[in-house]
Amino acid sequence: MAIFAAAMAEAGYIGVLLFALTAAGGSLPPAWEDSASRRHTGIPLPQRRLILGAATGAALVASHLWHTRIWWPDSLRGPWNIRVEGTYALHLDKLGHFYAAQVLSETYQGPLRWAGWSPERAALYSAVLVTLFAAYVEFFDGYGQNYGADPLDWAFGALGAWWAALRARIPELGAMRLKWSYWPSVGFKHAFVDDYEGHNYWLVFYPHRLGLASPWPQGLGIALGIGGKYLRSGDHPTAEDRARRYLEWMLALDYDLQALFRPGPLGRGLLGLLEHLHLPAPTVRFRPGRRLWIGLLWASTRR
Numbered sequence: 001m002a003i004f005a006a007a008m009a010e011a012g013y014i015g016v017l018l019f020a021l022t023a024a025g026g027s028l029p030p031a032w033e034d035s036a037s038r039r040h041t042g043i044p045l046p047q048r049r050l051i052l053g054a055a056t057g058a059a060l061v062a063s064h065l066w067h068t069r070i071w072w073p074d075s076l077r078g079p080w081n082i083r084v085e086g087t088y089a090l091h092l093d094k095l096g097h098f099y100a101a102q103v104l105s106e107t108y109q110g111p112l113r114w115a116g117w118s119p120e121r122a123a124l125y126s127a128v129l130v131t132l133f134a135a136y137v138e139f140f141d142g143y144g145q146n147y148g149a150d151p152l153d154w155a156f157g158a159l160g161a162w163w164a165a166l167r168a169r170i171p172e173l174g175a176m177r178l179k180w181s182y183w184p185s186v187g188f189k190h191a192f193v194d195d196y197e198g199h200n201y202w203l204v205f206y207p208h209r210l211g212l213a214s215p216w217p218q219g220l221g222i223a224l225g226i227g228g229k230y231l232r233s234g235d236h237p238t239a240e241d242r243a244r245r246y247l248e249w250m251l252a253l254d255y256d257l258q259a260l261f262r263p264g265p266l267g268r269g270l271l272g273l274l275e276h277l278h279l280p281a282p283t284v285r286f287r288p289g290r291r292l293w294i295g296l297l298w299a300s301t302r303r
C-alpha cells in the first residue's frame with residue numbers, strides 16, 4: 001500500500017524537479033525529446049549532476065519525513081514482520097504498485113538524461129533506483145502495526161520499474177502502456193491510495209505506434225480496463241463482503257495525446273505527464289451477473 005503513496009508523492013517531487021531543470025537549463029528534460037541529451041543546456045555537466053543529486057536527495061528526505069508522519073507513525077516501534085496481504089482489494093493493489101513504479105521510473109529517466117547519461121543508461125539507472133526505492137518502502141512497512149513488508153508488493157513495484165526501462169529500450173513496446181483513472185467512491189474517508197473501489201487500471205494498445213499500415217485512426221488506442229466493487233472491507237472481509245466483492249472489466253477507446261495534438265517542445269512535456277492517465281472515453285463495461293453498460297466512462301462509482 002505505502003509504495004503507491006510514496007511513489008506517487010515522489011513522482012510529484014520529480015515532476016517539479018523536471019520543470020525546475022527545464023527553466024534552469026533552457027531546454028526540455030531529455031526524456032521528452034530524443035535530441036535533448038545532446039543539447040547544450042547552459043549548465044556544465046558536473047554541475048548538472050550535482051544539481052540532480054541534491055534535488056533527488058532533498059525529494060527523498062521530504063518524502064521520508066512526510067510518510068514517517070502520515071504513513072509510518074509507528075515506524076521502528078514494533079517488531080519487523082513480513083505479511084503477504086492475500087486477497088486485499090482483489091489484488092488491484094498489486095496493479096497500483098506496478099503502475100506507480102512505472103510512472104516513477106519513466107519520469108526519472110528525464111532528469112538522468114538531462115544530467116548527461118545516455119537514454120539506455122538513464123533507463124537502466126532509473127529502474128535500479130526505483131526498485132531500491134520500492135524495497136526501502138517495504139522495509140519501513142515491515143514495522144507497521146496493521147501491515148508488514150509484503151514481498152509481492154515489492155515484486156510488482158520492481159516489475160513496473162523494469163517495464164518502464166524495457167519500453168525505453170524496445171521501440172515496439174511503446175505501443176503499450178498501463179494507465180490509471182480514479183473517481184472517489186461514495187463515503188470513503190481515508191487516503192485515496194487505499195480507495196481501490198475508485199481505481200481503474202487500463203492496459204492501452206496503440207496500433208499506429210507499430211508503424212504498420214492500418215485503417216485504425218492515428219491518435220486512438222484500445223484500452224482494456226479492470227476495477228472492483230465492494231472493496232472497502234480491507235484485508236479481513238466478512239463472509240457477506242466476500243460474497244459481494246467482484247471485478248469488472250471494461251473495453252474503451254484511449255487517446256494518444258502526442259499524436260493527436262503534435263505539440264511543441266513544452267507541450268510535449270505537459271502531455272507526457274497526462275499520458276499516465278486514462279481520460280474519459282467511450283466504454284463498454286462488463287460486470288458478472290449484471291447488464292452490459294455502454295457510455296462515457298472515467299471511473300465508475302456505481303455498483
